[in-house]
Amino acid sequence: MTEMRRPLGPIIRRPHVLRARLLFAAQLVFTLLLAAFLIVPAGLSMLAGVTENYFIGVRSGLTLRWLAQVWELYADTILRSFVIAIATLVVTIVIGLPAAYALHRRGDRVARLVEEIITLPLAIPGLAIALALLLSYGNFSDFRRSWLFILVGHVIFTLPFMVRSIMAVLAAVNINLLDEGAASLGASPWQRFRDVIVPNVKPGLLAGSLMVVTLSLGEFNLTWMLHTPLTKTLPVGLADSYASMRLEVASAYTLVFFIMIIPLLVAMQFMAGRGGLTGGRR
Amino acid sequence: MTAHGVAIHLENCGKTFANGARALEPTTIDIARGETVVFLGPSGCGKTTMLRIIAGLETPDAGGRVRFGDEDVTDTPIERRNVGMVFQSYALFPNMNVAENIGYGLKIRGIGAAERAQRVAELVTLTGIEGLETRSIDQLSGGQRQRVALARAVAIRPRVLLLDEPLTALDALLRERLRSELNSLLRALGITSVYVTHDQAEAMTLGDRIVVMRKGAIAQIGSPRDIYFAPANRYVAEFVGAANVVEAECRDGALILPGGSLPVAHATPGRAVAMVRPESWSIVPATAATLTGRVETVIFVGDRLRVTIAGAADRPLLVDAPNGLAVAPGQTVGLTVPPGAVRLLAGEAA
Numbered sequence: 001m002t003e004m005r006r007p008l009g010p011i012i013r014r015p016h017v018l019r020a021r022l023l024f025a026a027q028l029v030f031t032l033l034l035a036a037f038l039i040v041p042a043g044l045s046m047l048a049g050v051t052e053n054y055f056i057g058v059r060s061g062l063t064l065r066w067l068a069q070v071w072e073l074y075a076d077t078i079l080r081s082f083v084i085a086i087a088t089l090v091v092t093i094v095i096g097l098p099a100a101y102a103l104h105r106r107g108d109r110v111a112r113l114v115e116e117i118i119t120l121p122l123a124i125p126g127l128a129i130a131l132a133l134l135l136s137y138g139n140f141s142d143f144r145r146s147w148l149f150i151l152v153g154h155v156i157f158t159l160p161f162m163v164r165s166i167m168a169v170l171a172a173v174n175i176n177l178l179d180e181g182a183a184s185l186g187a188s189p190w191q192r193f194r195d196v197i198v199p200n201v202k203p204g205l206l207a208g209s210l211m212v213v214t215l216s217l218g219e220f221n222l223t224w225m226l227h228t229p230l231t232k233t234l235p236v237g238l239a240d241s242y243a244s245m246r247l248e249v250a251s252a253y254t255l256v257f258f259i260m261i262i263p264l265l266v267a268m269q270f271m272a273g274r275g276g277l278t279g280g281r282r
Numbered sequence: 283m284t285a286h287g288v289a290i291h292l293e294n295c296g297k298t299f300a301n302g303a304r305a306l307e308p309t310t311i312d313i314a315r316g317e318t319v320v321f322l323g324p325s326g327c328g329k330t331t332m333l334r335i336i337a338g339l340e341t342p343d344a345g346g347r348v349r350f351g352d353e354d355v356t357d358t359p360i361e362r363r364n365v366g367m368v369f370q371s372y373a374l375f376p377n378m379n380v381a382e383n384i385g386y387g388l389k390i391r392g393i394g395a396a397e398r399a400q401r402v403a404e405l406v407t408l409t410g411i412e413g414l415e416t417r418s419i420d421q422l423s424g425g426q427r428q429r430v431a432l433a434r435a436v437a438i439r440p441r442v443l444l445l446d447e448p449l450t451a452l453d454a455l456l457r458e459r460l461r462s463e464l465n466s467l468l469r470a471l472g473i474t475s476v477y478v479t480h481d482q483a484e485a486m487t488l489g490d491r492i493v494v495m496r497k498g499a500i501a502q503i504g505s506p507r508d509i510y511f512a513p514a515n516r517y518v519a520e521f522v523g524a525a526n527v528v529e530a531e532c533r534d535g536a537l538i539l540p541g542g543s544l545p546v547a548h549a550t551p552g553r554a555v556a557m558v559r560p561e562s563w564s565i566v567p568a569t570a571a572t573l574t575g576r577v578e579t580v581i582f583v584g585d586r587l588r589v590t591i592a593g594a595a596d597r598p599l600l601v602d603a604p605n606g607l608a609v610a611p612g613q614t615v616g617l618t619v620p621p622g623a624v625r626l627l628a629g630e631a632a
Contacts, residue, residue: 174371177369178373178375180360180373181372182386183339183359183360183363184360184365184444185386185390185434185435185436185438186362186364186391187386192391195386196375196377200375200376227471
């Protein structure tokens with residue numbers, strides 16, 4: 001013990017360092033295992049989509065054949081999904097922006113109640129919303145058969161995300177004050193909306209837009225109830241391919257889905273980072 | 283300089299908010315063309331509500347009228363009143379740079395880019411923010427933002443300039459400097475201005491007239507000198523500057539105090555409330571005065587001594603003495619005051 005005391009620092013500290021390193025290594029391994037557990041299925045699924053024959057395995061060779069087949073079979077579905085997503089976006093902006101502004105301006109009990117009602121679809125299963133829509137409007141057969149029917153469902157489902165992300169920005173930039181400032185300089189309500197409110201709400205608008213598009217593209221619950229064989233969307237087609245195609249085609253479809261949705265998610269992440277910055281300034 | 287803008291007439295302008303709270307009692311006041319009027323009072327006294335009624339951001343309760351000159355603007359929204367407004371937190375547009383902020387009101391009025399640029403350049407010089415034209419609002423200091431807000435409000439050549447605590451968000455040193463800059467700017471512009479503040483030094487410096495407000499009503503209107511030397515009541519006396527307010531019996535032309543008597547001009551016998559400013563007192567030997575007291579504390583504040591004297595009145599008296607005077611705590615001294623400097627306050631015993 002007495003000899004150990006002389007070269008004081010390193011020798012006494014070493015067990016601590018060792019323990020810390022071991023702990024770190026253990027945590028790293030655990031984290032990696034957990035991440036692998038979650039990521040491997042997705043990776044395998046995508047790999048299956050470019051494998052010649054999944055039952056033989058990767059050694060049967062890689063191919064883009066299944067992807068081509070998916071495109072051939074489902075191009076119109078994929079396209080329709082984008083049309084619906086963009087249409088949903090347009091409608092949620094047209095309704096959501098003025099609604100968020102009005103709710104923010106009022107800010108009273110009525111406004112909070114309306115906000116709650118708008119948010120309600122988040123808590124109700126998509127199936128229930130779809131059933132309600134079918135009960136109410138299912139008899140208008142032209143409407144029922146068109147993609148507009150799905151659009152209505154998507155708008156109900158995504159509107160709260162748009163309204164809420166805009167309202168968050170409205171609260172952060174003190175829009176009422178900016179509005180009064182512009183009014184004092186002679187700007188009419190429309191000029192204020194165009195020159196001051198919309199530009200300052202842009203971060204929330206962009207974040208909300210990406211969210212709406214991503215949710216609309218990925219929405220399955222509601223859409224599955226509302227679709228007809230002629231109005232399938234991306235995820236509904238995915239279910240369809242899982243049910244009726246060979247495994248490689250279904251997996252290739254997953255790959256297509258990833259390719260479509262991941263850039264949107266990355267953009268959303270990027271916007272969230274920037275939104276955090278703009279939210280902090282006054 | 284010549285007077286610009288319009289006169290403002292408020293008639294019975296009161297404000298009751300939706301929740302029933304009375305922010306402003308029905309108030310009538312006339313502000314002359316080219317005059318700078320300062321509304322002074324603590325928060326919640328109704329001064330900002332008054333400003334917002336003049337601006338058109340609030341409508342007065344039924345029966346209230348707002349007139350700019352001969353024009354009744356009660357029902358005219360702010361965007362058509364042609365007022366310039368400087369907000370406490372400036373309300374600068376983060377999506378525009380400095381020059382765009384200053385030029386926005388001109389752009390709205392359809393003024394062409396060339397003329398606009400010229401006017402913006404003029405104001406940038408006037409407010410001393412040269413070189414900042416292309417900066418974004420985020421990159422400005424508090425003082426710079428304040429100048430941009432002022433330039434933006436003045437750019438449109440408003441009929442009335444409204445300033446809502448424009449210096450409150452700044453630190454003390456900067457506030458003092460901008461106060462005098464603002465003063466010369468307002469004089470140079472000669473525009474009808476309404477200025478709201480809770481800072482009496484600002485009010486004294488800037489106001490042609492000061493309107494002291496209390497609980498939604500006007501406590502006194504007058505020039506800075508009137509307000510300071512002849513406060514209408516105890517509230518004004520105590521809110522503006524430091525004041526010694528004493529309550530005492532008045533007899534034979536003098537106030538009868540615990541430490542002796544204090545001669546008063548125009549005294550009527552009976553219970554009275556009187557005010558003496560700290561700088562009005564003179565400390566003299568105890569034998570040379572009818573009022574005496576014991577020095578309690580002496581604080582050296584540089585240009586003067588702030589002395590408290592106990593035993594003279596029912597409350598310790600605050601006295602400003604020359605910084606070379608030899609006084610020490612415990613000493614008994616006499617107090618004299620010029621007869622005109624004792625101000626009797628109307629019926630406010632409490």
